Amino acid sequence: MDNSPLITVGLTCFNAEDTMATAIEGALAQQYENKEIIIVDDCSSDNSKAVVRAAIKGHENIRFIEHRQNTGFAGALNTIIQNANGEFIAIFDDDDTSLPMRLQTQLNKILSYEKEHGTTMLACWTSGYKQYDNGYQAPFKAIGSEPKVPIGKDLIQCQLYMGRNPEVFFGCGTPSCSLMVRKSTYETVGLYDTTMRRTEDTDFALRLAKAGGHFIGCPEQLVIQSASVGHDKRPEVGYKSELALAEKHQDLFTPPRRYNYAQDWIKLRFHHFGQERVKSILQLIKLFVKYPTWTWDQFWRSAPNRMKHEKKMAQ
Structure with missing residues (x-):
């Protein structure tokens, strides 16, 4: 009998009619077999929902949840977590592509690290590259994919502009689009803060760091991230969200x-x-x-x- 743990692939969607089919293909193409896929549409106003329905037709391991009102990326992620049956949750983005070995590679990394270090209080990211319309590809290395892995205070100092330990590898930070984590970690640290429109991933990472979390990464390039511009990516949205993040964690x-x-x-x-x-x-x-x-x-x-x-x- 296969004792491999169930992994929930969480895929959020908001006005992504042009990229959603490709994102779903990336989830379905994962070579790791014991998986379920949860897609949450966050009240899209374009043709995204029809695209999703067509793409998932005939796939029994996919659940499609439609929000009646927009809750933001954090709200969509929370819906995935609350409905996940998997022991592990991997986040996929609606305009990114994950390569077929992503789930297996991240799971192997997590299990080997847990065995070696005796802790499950960790999160794992994977490396990849960002694709721009002009053909430019910007590679990014996952946090903790090279020695030394950030633990607790290391991450807090880096993310809150308090300097970096030069012996620690912070890579590209803690983007949710390349994250895999145990569901139990969310139960300990808490869900995503829906008041954060751009920094929900950093806020989660800071709370994990406060709990003594380890931040590990895979050097393999397993995510192709599309460089897109949306409402939540405007400078003023980022500015307000970063200020709110700093205020929330002012005690640190x-x-x-x-x-x-x-x-x-x-x-x-x-x-x-x-x-x-x-x-x-x-x-x-x-x-x-x-x-x-x-x-x-x-x-x-x-x-x-x-x-x-x-x-x-x-x-």
Whole structure:
């Protein structure tokens, strides 16, 4: 008898009529057999629901849940978690493609790490690359896919702009689209915060870190992420959500002045991504005057790679 654990593949959908069929194909193509697929449509206003119904016809291991009102990405994820029968949950995005070995690779990584370290309080991400319309492919490495794995405080310091332990590998952070985690971890840490429209994944990661969680990753490139622009990806939405995240976790900032620094850095990001060059320069000067050491460390670590990346996106 096959004792392999059941994995729930959770696939959210919102106005994704052009990409949803491909995303479903990626879920169905997973070589890991003991799986169920839950698709949640978050009250789409386009033809997404019809696309989903056509794509899942004849597949008994797929459940399709339709929200009557829009709850945001976090709300759709919560519906998946609450309806999942699987011991593990893997999140797939509606405009991404997961390669066939993703589930098996992540499961193997989790089980081997749990056996070696004696803990189930962890989450696992996979590497991949982001595909842009101009043909540019930006590879991303999963957090914890190289030594050393972030644990607890390591992640908190990184995500809240309090510096990074140079011995720890943070990769591309904690995006939900490449995540696999035990359902029991959600039961311990809690569901996604529906008030977070862009930072629900980081909020979950911070709560996992507060519980002493381990952040592991697979080096294999198993997710192809489409670079898309939507309402929730506008700079002003990100700005408000990042500020709300910092405020929610204000108790984690040490020293407390780090909270003010984070607010100013988030404002710099807002001006930069909004292509407000003069305001960006003025905000950066303000940061250097108020927090010279912290600003230099953050700027030197992030700016060169960011500029190279944006240059390739614009080609």
